[in-house]
Amino acid sequence: MGSYDVKQEVNDKYSLRGRVFNKIREDILSGKYKEHEELREVAIGEELGVSRTPVREAFRQLELEGLIQIVPNKGAYVTGITAKDVEDIYMIRSKLEGLCARWATDHITEEQLEELEENVYLADFHAQKGHLDQMAELDNRFHQILYESCDSKQLARLLVDFHEYVLRVRRKTLSNGGRGKVSNDEHRQIMEAIKAKDKDRAEILAHEHIVNAYDNMVKNGLYEIYDKAEPE
Amino acid sequence: MGSYDVKQEVNDKYSLRGRVFNKIREDILSGKYKEHEELREVAIGEELGVSRTPVREAFRQLELEGLIQIVPNKGAYVTGITAKDVEDIYMIRSKLEGLCARWATDHITEEQLEELEENVYLADFHAQKGHLDQMAELDNRFHQILYESCDSKQLARLLVDFHEYVLRVRRKTLSNGGRGKVSNDEHRQIMEAIKAKDKDRAEILAHEHIVNAYDNMVKNGLYEIYDKAEPE
DNA sequence: AATCGTATGATTGTATACAATAATACGTAG
DNA sequence: CTACGTATTATTGTATACAATCATACGATT
Numbered sequence A, B: 001m002g003s004y005d006v007k008q009e010v011n012d013k014y015s016l017r018g019r020v021f022n023k024i025r026e027d028i029l030s031g032k033y034k035e036h037e038e039l040r041e042v043a044i045g046e047e048l049g050v051s052r053t054p055v056r057e058a059f060r061q062l063e064l065e066g067l068i069q070i071v072p073n074k075g076a077y078v079t080g081i082t083a084k085d086v087e088d089i090y091m092i093r094s095k096l097e098g099l100c101a102r103w104a105t106d107h108i109t110e111e112q113l114e115e116l117e118e119n120v121y122l123a124d125f126h127a128q129k130g131h132l133d134q135m136a137e138l139d140n141r142f143h144q145i146l147y148e149s150c151d152s153k154q155l156a157r158l159l160v161d162f163h164e165y166v167l168r169v170r171r172k173t174l175s176n177g178g179r180g181k182v183s184n185d186e187h188r189q190i191m192e193a194i195k196a197k198d199k200d201r202a203e204i205l206a207h208e209h210i211v212n213a214y215d216n217m218v219k220n221g222l223y224e225i226y227d228k229a230e231p232e
Numbered sequence C: 001a002a003t004c005g006t007a008t009g010a011t012t013g014t015a016t017a018c019a020a021t022a023a024t025a026c027g028t029a030g
Numbered sequence D: 001c002t003a004c005g006t007a008t009t010a011t012t013g014t015a016t017a018c019a020a021t022c023a024t025a026c027g028a029t030t
Helices: A016-029 A041-048 A052-065 A083-107 A110-129 A132-149 A153-173 A179-195 A199-219 B016-029 B041-048 B052-065 B083-107 B110-129 B132-149 B153-173 B179-195 B199-219
Strands: A068-071 A075-078 B068-071 B075-078
Touching: A016 A041, A016 A052, A016 A153, A041 A052, A052 A068, A052 A075, A052 B052, A083 A132, A083 A153, A083 A179, A083 A199, A083 B083, A083 B153, A110 A132, A110 A179, A132 A153, A132 A179, A153 B083, A179 A199, B016 B041, B016 B052, B016 B153, B041 B052, B052 B068, B052 B075, B083 B132, B083 B153, B083 B179, B083 B199, B110 B132, B110 B179, B132 B153, B132 B179, B179 B199
Parallel strands: none
Antiparallel strands: A068 A075, B068 B075
């Protein structure tokens, strides 16, 4: 029942092209390539040991994903994420995560629900111990389970994209200790709403969960590193 | 203020690559290439008078847009849209159109609001006359104005994508006379809510507008042409 | 007759060669 | 010294050549 691989069916990691794509993508997300940095086809090709062709194809896809911007006959540049972009994305995500939780309430399997419970309890433990890495891992997994159990390829694809996109920012915020516990409490409430088959409540809680995450981020001023204004 | 070109900034139509991409895309959307049809690089290249290279790059992008599916070393196939895909996309869109109307309420300019009013009145006229083509055109434009006036690149990009995606289906439903008038009445209500700066109402109305459009489509059984089951 | 294996052809994947465009540096004219 | 124009170089855009993979057909073997 409602469960398929949410991770990149497109661009299988084991083809050359897939590897090139994922590598460049990862390098942008991880911050190796800075904002507005120009990416040269030959340089990246040499680094990965391939010719320009696969690199160019990867560029076209990265452009569509919004990670780079290609200006014809000039070059490819890492897109700058503005503060407004971050806000917009979080607001959009909040709506979609709500919808996802609603649908998950209807379509989640026993196994998935159990993993969700387990996730919450485990995260509680790590929160007490202050294990930030495990917390981050469990947080990712929690949302991923929801994406898988909403039983919608379309929605899952969108949310996975946004989730990874937002990692560029979130990578900084999770090291901020305070919210870990609170965030997991919200996870628990969402999980319990789903368990109780209360779609409306699940949707509202999941929606608020993202809004809260954003508010927390803003409060801590964790995204000031990004452009205030539109990049040119 | 809040107004930039919502139409494909990516893939400028005037580069070769952009033209190739848009042409293939259009041919899929228009139904020239049927579902599950295999697209061969050389054949399409010859048809457009270009080599395989630009075609391949376009393919990679179309894959990411979800219009085709590339299986490594085999070929590119037009993706099948299932009935569930259509439903999911409409539900997702309904949420996002709601958000868009909310934001548009805050950021719309005088000029945009005026064009919105004009649009509604004009559409009323054409509805009475039964001018289906003009109705469709005005409907597109109505939503486009909202995308432009929501003042969010991120949201606008998503909605434009979905809107065009959904055209594959909608192309059939607009020829169905009944809803034209009702749809435009809903447009008017949305426009008036925005004019009155009532975000909550604008959001709800825009949301319901899409849900209604979907319900109408289902009622008329206009998407039975699509796969009932997952394509393989 | 059925099945397996091999050979052949078609198609995609990758690399390279060539063309077009843009950026830079330099030299000359004012 | 500045400004303009030209030459040079670097980089992208496109086409083509070659390699790898897959599908098909045919024939041999059981």
